[in-house]
Amino acid sequence: MGAVVIVLAVAYGAAVGAGLPRAAYRLSVEPGEPWRAHHPDGRPVAGWFGAAGEGGGSGRWPPAAVCAAVCGALAGAAGARPEAAVFVAVTPLVVLLGIVDLAVHRLPDVLTLPLAAATAALLGVAALLPRAAGSWRGALLGGAALGAAYLLLFLINPAGLGLGDVKLALPLGVALGWYGWGVWVAGAFLGLLYGALYGLGLLLTGRATRKTGFALGPFMAAGALTGVLLGGFGA
Template structure:
């Protein structure tokens, strides 16, 4: 049984290698350069014209736009997280989910094909969501942005395996709860965005759909707990910054990582498959 978490962690390590490349590519303000390396890009001009200001960043994350800072011409710029951070966190997340799944009960009997498919599909949905969320968390922490292609991938890669799990295990009520949970959490964040666009972004709304789908699969109590812990984690972090005088009440913080922390704290502590 321990082989499943080990294989999941190894898969997470390999996925993390690719995720790191994507984090470096997308951890730039929207409309800015991606994959920046030493010197100007081939075919690029000598740099911004004198007196030209930074391009505005239409951020898809909590708060207003993050200001784009142009690198000095000819200076090497390689944005990215610390070495092995993405890989280690992805491996740890997938390994922990698989370990929780194994610890939650015996593996399905091989003769019960439908049960095995349902168990595997459920675990696959959560592992996929975790892998994409690690990527999103690093990008959001760097530039306060949650790219649409990854929030969409998170949602589709979570919903599709859960649909397979529902069909194989006859868990149609759980699938309905997942769909309604994703819708409810997304609408909740959308209301927050409409009330205070400077404090919440559409990227958070889209991420909430994926997290709400995974949490709703296990019930409304899990959904509420995951959402609450996300706000609690974000509030504690903001309070710590205020106490340390590293921020003020108008400072912006990326909220996506805290949404993810709250959701997976509940999933790992609760009824993962």
């Protein structure tokens, strides 16, 4: 049964991930600019799902491969429990946010806020099903706590992170809180640690200065993924 769940999760991740480049292309714009509706040559972009053809979402880590790998890992950790379906289902949105953040250092509200609502609602349904290994109350508290923590960091140092990071913390905190406060602390800490190590690496290699900004969202997501994997295997 576990192998079947993993195969299905990988197939889902690959299929949905293959359609993310077009959305990433359309959303990767500077704040205040409208979403892209046309190719550089003036042709209209048809819809939001599919291969972009403009370079959006392409590169060293294709979205299909990333989504497939993450979905497979989450399914392997959570097994045939209802929360596995929730984590796998929302993974493409998290990957899309990471692509956009890397491209333009922006986490659009059109993704972060629905992601927070969907994660909380779906885990609420999962909590009602047999074999659920987490707590919906803990998930809601985890989302509120991580959002509040990032809001405090933003108020202390607005140049260090943006409000998009605060909003992304809501769904990540919900996912981490599902498995308890130990997992929440681990995922929250690792997200900041991964980002700090990356920034330190940029400084040491001369590719950035102390004032150089970089996308924190992907590292927050990586920390949350690590925490959820630990929680899933330990449940």
